[in-house]
Amino acid sequence: MSRLIIMGGGVSGHTAATFARKWLGKDHEVVVVTPNSQWNWIPSNIWVGVGQMSKKDVTFPLAPVYKKAKIDYRQAKAVSIHPNGKADSDNSYITIEYTEEGKEGQTEELSYDYLINATGPKLNFGATPGLGEGANLGEHTVSVCTADHAEHASHELQKIFEKAKAGERQKILVGTGHGMCTCQGAAFEYIFNIEHEAKKAGVRDMVDIKWISNESFLGDFGMGGLHMKVGGYAVSSKLFAESLFAERNVDWIVGAHVSKVEAGNIHYELLDGSTGEESFDFSMLIPPFAGVGLKAFDKAGEDITDTIFAPNGFMKVDANYAAGAYENWKASDWPRTYQNPTYSNMFACGIAFAPPHIISKPMSSPNGTPINPTPPRTGMPSGIIGKAVAHSVCDLINKGESAHLHEASMAEMGAACVASAGKGVFNGTAAAMTVYPVVPDFEKYPGTGRDTDYTFGEIGLAGHWIKHILHHLFIYKAKLKPGWTLIPE
């Protein structure tokens, strides 16, 4: 009998756990450890953030789903990993601390045969003074990273609209809250949904909306942008992103590191080293991500965190962490099996694995401040990687240690993304995009790094219908309703 523990119940972890349960016989255990009691379809949080959905629309309780699937569910956060066991035992184990009501703070050791780290990001608000403390959102800005944050954001936004209706001009600032953020796409969706709602509320002319991000150009999205064929031309995403901003009268500042947030004001530094300030009445700034802070210890209790985790807290996998300068980067730097190089029974998937480097061109100001997006791991790659890792672990359990590991390199997979620009069955729009591959391969596709036959983008009502349908489809799939495996990640 083997035990597989998955730390994290988000898109990647939940995918890994549910497929592992399906593929492993009843002789083996599948355990999910997550501090959350609810599963959250994160892509729809932006609609909660503008009041177009409620928290209930984007979450559901995990316990009944895991009970139905016969997955052992522990509502707890993982604290440490002990891959070599302890003094009196060679069994690998993790320590967990319960967050479940009635058991808060209780700790337990869980032994494992295989471990999947799908803990996702620590929302590192504390990295920018004034943005927050540690992983906690501060009081000056809002967030759409969690359903709770998004609900709060919606209430604050309504206050802004009320003031605008009363004749007070309002200033809205949306973007990234640090020079090394990712998730520019989510901020993009939020700013245009705010703009759309402001128009619907009849206050658009009383609201100034501005974007600020760490991208060196609009349309980078943490992927170095993309090129698509439009009207017989191969076109950079920069052109279409800037076009949408101009069309919707949204000003922008790019190449910015937000260095400090105060009540109604931010300070920032630009790539040319100059500094500036922007005032705001309402602001949503994405925090930078870090690993959740797991520690690791050897048999003697010595700290071996650096062996397993990169300095940013994400778990090392089979990536090339010695790629060096940007000019030397290759698609093959990116991991394929997501297996930890030191402990072969340990894997990481979703946002939890340490990328070899960023995707966008690295940039910093003359002061040495890094100002460049970090790589996004959106829903589709996260789900595919989670499934591949689960498949590898199941094969190792069922076929033995020499089983072939399944591969899912982001340099060999595409992503389908839908970025909402406003919700409405008949007047909503969204940019529907495919990118192939996610991580550009300039050796295989010189010039653009991507196959432009499979990379495209288009904005319209159809995109909105697709995003809304995907909302329902993926929640259906996550609830393990009949036919759930037929819905691809």
Place this chain on the structure above:
Amino acid sequence: MSIKNEEVNFGKSEQFNLTMIPGKFARSMRTCKIFQLFRFIVINIKMLVVVRKSH
């Protein structure tokens, strides 16, 4: 002289002036239900092809 509202924004900033802004027809096609129904089918096919290549 006809006012083309969609071109007004070119004058609002240097940034806006140097990009492209869709005209009235292009914008109306984004929410034209019949056209978007056709695009819905095409986009889904394109996405399914990419999803299939990725699994």
